[in-house]
Amino acid sequence: MTSEVRFDLAGMRAGAVASLPIALSVFAYGCVFGLLARQAGMRMTDATLMSSLVYAGSAQFVALGLWISPLPIGALVLTTLVINLRHLLMGAAMRPWFGALPPLVAYGSMFFLVDEGWALSMREFARGERNAGFFVGAGLPIFLAWVSATIVGFTAGSAIRDPAEFGLDFAFTAVFIALLVGLWRGRRDIVPWVTAALVAVAAEHYVPGKWYILIGALSGTLVGALITPRTPKGPGDAE
């Protein structure tokens, strides 16, 4: 299968066209980030730089919650790492398409690994697409939408003096609730999620700062590990 894999402009074009509707919704989401970045006291240049270099929605929203002076840099970096650990799995799943490409192309492409573009590409790859360029092509409009929306949202934010008056302080929570709905995989998520929620609420009460996010997340994942059946792994079932 790997011998058929290509990476060219035609694949990139197909990916870009397919991801346009997704880029539009990412644009709306990015406007919210720009708006909230302003509320959190970031400069526009820094918010734009963050969107361009970090380019990870959930981690950036969480960072805004930690954006106090002086900046808790260690907590920011550690939380970002934990939130983005899911990328490891997503990247590993792309081995059939990027495993045999030259390292520069393969690892350069991985910059565009975001939930939406990845999900779209995996669907196309499952349907038989063999052009790995699709993934990068899908990533470009999403990246441009995210960065430009940060600027637009930040600029528009000046028109809104008291966000709480319009319920806009809830926008952040609402975005995560919507993401959570998309992450729901069925009954096996109930116990880990309830554990994480309860531990996070307790930790928010008793532990200073934003550590409740990490404490809750690790508790939920640990419970997930405990309820995952142990599968005996023979030498032959690696693939």
Place this chain on the structure above:
Amino acid sequence: MPSESETLLAIFGMAAVTYFTRAGGLWLARRIAPSERLSAVLGYIPGAVIISIVAPNVLGRSPSEAIAAGVTVLASILSGSLPLAMVAGVATVWLGRHLGAF
């Protein structure tokens, strides 16, 4: 407002660990295949992280937030659209606060 130097340090640090997670999965997979059990465990991370962010902002606040959270879940399931679900949640909180009803 945090200083420019600590801001840049934070952004570069966040960017570095994020790219590490993006490239690391493929890097590892080009060498070893992750076990099914490890994959299953890692799969719990995103939901656990996000519900830990959300829960303290919903539980134990005013009833407006709790009701708006419910509305957001419903809107998200029905529309499948993140921006629409967000607008529904924000509008519910706004209504709750202005009517003072809940």
